[in-house]
Amino acid sequence: MSTRSPLNQRSQEQMREGKSGMARRSAASAKPTRAAASSVRVVPASAKAKRRQVDQGESLAGLSREEKRARKQELRRREDRIYTASTILMREDPDYPRYRRIWIGLMAAGMVFVAIGFALLALIGERASEPMKIAQYVTVGMSYVCIIAGFAFDFIKIRPIRTEAQARAKGLSESRMSAVLERGARKEKDKGKRKVK
Template sequence: MSTRNPMNKRSQAQQSGDMTGFTRKSAGSAKPARAAASSVRVVPASAKEKRKQAERGESLAGLSREEKRARRREQRLQEDRIYAVSNELLKGEPDYKSRRRVFWVLLAVGLVATLAVWLVLLGIDTGAADIARPVQIVGLVIAYVCIIAAFIYDIVRIRPLRNDARRRAEGMSEAKQIALIEEATAADRAKREAKKKK
C-alpha cells in the first residue's frame, strides 16, 4: 500500500483526533460535463417537475390531442394579444412614426435607383452609351447604399423601440392587455364613424 502524505487534510485530522469524516459525493449527483445533444430529449426526473413543466406549457407529452390543441390555441392567443398590445404602445411612441418614415424613404430611394438602373439597362434611356455606364454604376451604388442603410437603420433605431414595447406588453397583466386592446378598437371605430359622417 502507498503511504499518505502527512500534509494531507485527512492525515492531519487523524493525528489531531477530530476526525469529521470525508466522504465523496455519489456519481448520481454529478452534473454532465456538457449540454445534451440536439437529438437527446431531457426529461425531468420527478413527477412534480413534469407537472410544473406542463403547467408552464413547455411539455405537451402525455396530453390528449384535444388538450394539446387547446394549449397551443391558448399560447397563440396570448402571443397575438401581446403583439396587438405592443403595436398599440408603439402607436403612442412619438419617435416611432418618424423613424419608420425615414426607413421607408431610404427603402423607396433604393428601389427607385434600382428601377432607374433597369430602365438604363433596357435601353429606354436614349442617351449615349458612354453616359449609360456611369449612370448604371452610380444608380447601383445608390440603390445598395440606401437599401442596406434602411435595414441597418431598422436594426439600430427602430428595433429597440419594438423590443421595449414588447417587453412592456409582456409585463402587463392579461386584464390590462385586454383593456388596452378594447380601448384601441373603440377609438378606431369612433374614427371610422366620424369619417363616415363627414
C-alpha cells in the same frame, strides 16, 4: 481506433466458438436498455422546442390529443393578444411614426434608383457612352446605399422600440392588456370614422 490482429489468442478463441465480426462494438451503436425513470426529465432536442417549452412553463407529454389542442389554442390566443398589445404600444411611441416614415422613404428611394438603373440599362444598353455607363453604375450604387441604409436604420432606431414594446406587453397583467387592446380598438374605430367622412 486500431483493429485487433486475427492472430491474437483472443481472436483465435472467438473464431473457434463460431463468433465472427468485430470484437469490439463502437460507442455509436450503444442504445439505452430501458426507458428513462420517472424522475428523469426528457427535454426536446431542438433549441426552438426547448424555448417554447420554457415559455409554456409545462410539458404536454401526458395529455390527450384534445387537451393538447386546447392548450395550444390558448397559448396561440395569448401570443396573439401580446403581439397586438405590443403593436399598439409601439404605435403610441412618439418617435415610431417619424422613424417609420424615414424608413419607408429610404426603401422607396432605393426602389426608385433600382428602377432608374434598369430603365437606363434597357433603353441605352451596351451602346451607351461612357457618361451614361457611369450614370448606370451610380444609380445602382445609390440603390444599394439607400436599401442598406434602410435596413441599418430599422435595426438601429426601430428595432429597440419594437423590442421594448414587446417586453412591456409581455409584462402586462390581463386587465392592463385588455385596457391597451380596447384603447387600440377605439383608435382604429375613430380612424375608420374619419376615413368615411
